[in-house]
Amino acid sequence: MKFSSIFLLIISFAFLSCNGQVSKESQTIDAKAFSEKIAATPNPQILDVRTPAEFSSDHIDKAVNVDWLGDNFVAGTEKLDKTKPVFVYCKSGGRSQSAVKKLEELGFKNVYQLQGGILKWDAAGLSKPSNKITGMTLQDYNKLVDSDKKVLVSFYAEWCAPCKKMTPYITKMQTELADSVTIIRLDADKNKTLMTEMKISELPTILLYEKAAVKWRKSGFISEEELRKQIQ
Numbered sequence: 001m002k003f004s005s006i007f008l009l010i011i012s013f014a015f016l017s018c019n020g021q022v023s024k025e026s027q028t029i030d031a032k033a034f035s036e037k038i039a040a041t042p043n044p045q046i047l048d049v050r051t052p053a054e055f056s057s058d059h060i061d062k063a064v065n066v067d068w069l070g071d072n073f074v075a076g077t078e079k080l081d082k083t084k085p086v087f088v089y090c091k092s093g094g095r096s097q098s099a100v101k102k103l104e105e106l107g108f109k110n111v112y113q114l115q116g117g118i119l120k121w122d123a124a125g126l127s128k129p130s131n132k133i134t135g136m137t138l139q140d141y142n143k144l145v146d147s148d149k150k151v152l153v154s155f156y157a158e159w160c161a162p163c164k165k166m167t168p169y170i171t172k173m174q175t176e177l178a179d180s181v182t183i184i185r186l187d188a189d190k191n192k193t194l195m196t197e198m199k200i201s202e203l204p205t206i207l208l209y210e211k212a213a214v215k216w217r218k219s220g221f222i223s224e225e226e227l228r229k230q231i232q
Contacts, residue, residue: 026100026111028093031124034114038087045080046087049073049099050118051159054091054189057134058127060118068095069159073102082108089114089121092203094161116201119188123201135191138198146212150181152231155195155205157188162221163204169224173231181231 029037038044038060048059049068059065066076068090080086086108090096093116100113114121121127136144145151154170156163174183188195188203202219208230209215216230 025109026104026113028097028100028113028115030115031120031126034087034089034112034121035124035126037085037112041085041087044087045084047077047080047089047099049088049090049095054159057189058118058192060089060121061128063089068099073099074106077103077106080108082106085110085112087112087114090117091157091159092117092119095159119195119201119203122196123199133193136186136194138194141194141198142212144184145207145209147182147209148211150215150231151209152181152183153207153209154183154185155188155191155200155203155207156185157203160203165221166204166224166227169227173224173228177231 038046044062046060046063048055048063048065050059050065051067051069052065055063055065066073070076086103088096088099088103088111090099093113096113096117100111103111116123118127145153154166156167158164170183170185174185177183186194188200194200204221205217205219206222206227207214207217218230222230
């Protein structure tokens with residue numbers, strides 16, 4: 001390649017970088033770093049991209065809610081300053097990842113995503129303490145898994161994409177395997193106290209019990225075939 005061609009490529013890259021079309025400064029950071037970055041930023045822009053119902057139940061202090069799954073995400077971000085850092089989170093990281101990509105397309109230069117979402121934030125002990133019990137208690141849960149049969153507990157959420165893929169065969173297995181294993185599905189959003197006490201910070205999470213003892217645990221998507229192998 002001739003020198004003139006190389007020079008033109010360098011100039012073009014520099015121009016694109018300066019205009020924000022190539023250079024991106026988005027970062028995915030853990031809960032502790034996310035908290036520290038927020039604390040060190042004057043008037044931080046914190047964006048909660050969950051649904052309004054999720055936001056109203058609990059959220060990071062000073063966050064604003066713009067639902068990624070809604071119809072007005074782009075319009076909802078127009079009040080944010082594109083030249084300043086934006087801190088983005090959802091429940092477990094899936095929606096915020098998509099939201100960050102859209103923010104980059106819209107010209108935001110410095111975006112921080114909370115790794116693992118507010119589930120990891122809660123697990124790190126960063127949420128405000130609450131005496132409110134939401135859903136099942138740990139005592140009730142322990143009674144539930146204390147059985148002569150195997151007990152498989154599936155923690156899920158309606159908004160969780162992998163959970164939606166797994167729902168059809170887990171519900172089918174509830175009936176098919178009823179004689180040998182009790183399969184219980186627990187909505188994470190309706191059992192927040194239990195999620196906190198058990199330190200469950202990812203969805204889906206599946207636990208298999210034998211005589212009230214955990215024999216196997218899996219977080220993330222698992223195929224029907226692999227799940228059946230674990231239960232056998």
